[in-house]
Amino acid sequence: EIVLTQSPATLSLSPGERATLSCRASQSVSNYLAWYQQRPDQGPRLLIYDASNRATGIPGRFSGSGSGTDFTLTISSLEPEDFAVYYCQQGSSWPRITFGQGTRVQIK
Amino acid sequence: EVQLVESGTGLVQPGGSLRLSCAASGFTFSRYNMNWVRQAPGKGLEWVAYISSSGKFTDYADSVKGRFTISRDNAKNSLSLQMNSLRAEDTALYYCVRDTYYDIRGFDRFYSDYWGQGTLLTVSS
Numbered sequence: 001e002i003v004l005t006q007s008p009a010t011l012s013l014s015p016g017e018r019a020t021l022s023c024r025a026s027q028s029v030s031n032y033l034a035w036y037q038q039r040p041d042q043g044p045r046l047l048i049y050d051a052s053n054r055a056t057g058i059p060g061r062f063s064g065s066g067s068g069t070d071f072t073l074t075i076s077s078l079e080p081e082d083f084a085v086y087y088c089q090q091g092s093s094w095p096r097i098t099f100g101q102g103t104r105v106q107i108k
Numbered sequence: 109e110v111q112l113v114e115s116g117t118g119l120v121q122p123g124g125s126l127r128l129s130c131a132a133s134g135f136t137f138s139r140y141n142m143n144w145v146r147q148a149p150g151k152g153l154e155w156v157a158y159i160s161s162s163g164k165f166t167d168y169a170d171s172v173k174g175r176f177t178i179s180r181d182n183a184k185n186s187l188s189l190q191m192n193s194l195r196a197e198d199t200a201l202y203y204c205v206r207d208t209y210y211d212i213r214g215f216d217r218f219y220s221d222y223w224g225q226g227t228l229l230t231v232s233s
Contacts, residue, residue, distance in 0.1 A: 031212070034219050036153075043203055043223030044153065050212045055221065087153055094218055095143070095158035095167050095207075102152050 002026055002090050006100035012108040019075040021103045023088035028068045032091040035064055035073045038102075039084045047086075048073065075105075083107050110134040112204045112224035119230045124194050128227055130187040130204030138162075138182035141207040141218060144189045146200035147226070156202070157189060172198075194231045201226040 003026040013019055023033065031051040036044035046055040048064035051071055061076040075082055088100040116128035128144070144156040157178040158167045166178050177190040187204055204224040210217040 032217060036220075043225055044220075045223070046219060046221045049210060049219040049221075050217055053212075089153075089220070091218060095141070095155075096169070097143075097155045097220070099153040099155070 001096075002029060002093055002098055004088050004090055004098060004100035006086075006088060006103045008103060009101070010104045010106060012106050013078055014108045015078050015080055017078050019073075019078055019082070019105055021073040021075075021086055021105075023066075023071040023073070023100050025069045025071075025090055025092075029090040029092035031067050032094070033064075033066070033071050034089045034091065035062075036087045036089060037082075037084050038087065039081075044087060078105070110206070110222045112206065112222055114202065114204050114224045114227035117227045117229070119232065120194050121233050122195060122231055124231070125190070125192045126194065126229060128189040128191070128202055128229070130224060132185045132187065132204075132206075135206075137180075137185040142178075142180060142187050143205040143207060143220065144178060144187075145203045145205050145220070145223075146198075147203070148197075148200045151200075154200075158207075159187070191229070194229075196231050199229060199231045201228050 005024045007022045033051045035048040038044045052064045063074045065072050085102045085104050087102050111133045113131045120126050143158050159178045163180050175193045179188045203226045205220045206222040207218040208221040
């Protein structure tokens with residue numbers, strides 16, 4: 001099973017600041033990686049697919065990068081609605097997808 | 109508007125059974141692969157089961173194989189998960205999830221683009 005490790009577990013930032021979230025895979029997943037946002041009491045929302053492509057309707061402040069085993073999600077300037085939990089997910093072993101354990105972005 | 113609405117919330121004793129359902133609307137259900145993904149209280153996401161658009165192909169996480177069965181009725185736009193021999197560790201919020209196909213520079217890719225709100229299963233005596 002491909003294990004995804006996200007860091008940090010928690011990120012404490014203020015609105016307007018830049019957030020950088022990391023996801024590392026235990027083996028190469030090429031670009032087959034997605035990022036999801038989960039707000040309290042909501043299902044996850046697809047933000048980024050194939051490492052760097054924004055999903056429909058996702059604001060430009062969200063960007064993804066990386067390939068192979070190391071990936072980054074960047075939120076260029078945090079809005080109040082961006083404080084949430086973020087998960088990476090690999091599809092290299094599709095349909096047996098796996099997720100990282102999540103990074104919580106909280107207000108400092 | 110794409111909507112996935114799960115139902116079947118319940119409290120079940122260990123060893124018991126429960127069937128979850130998902131009603132899909134706002135898209136041509138029969139054209140999409142579907143999944144169940146769960147989230148234990150305060151924990152992360154775990155993929156549980158997959159079914160192809162036609163229902164011909166299925167796959168399961170090792171943790172549920174032999175106990176859970178995923179199925180679909182394309183005429184009724186519905187997805188189901190039959191869960192037997194339930195354990196305490198099956199306690200979770202269960203999400204109905206749609207897969208969408210992407211052609212990325214000639215590579216076939218599937219990503220989970222729509223999720224329901226989830227339905228809660230509690231396994232406890």
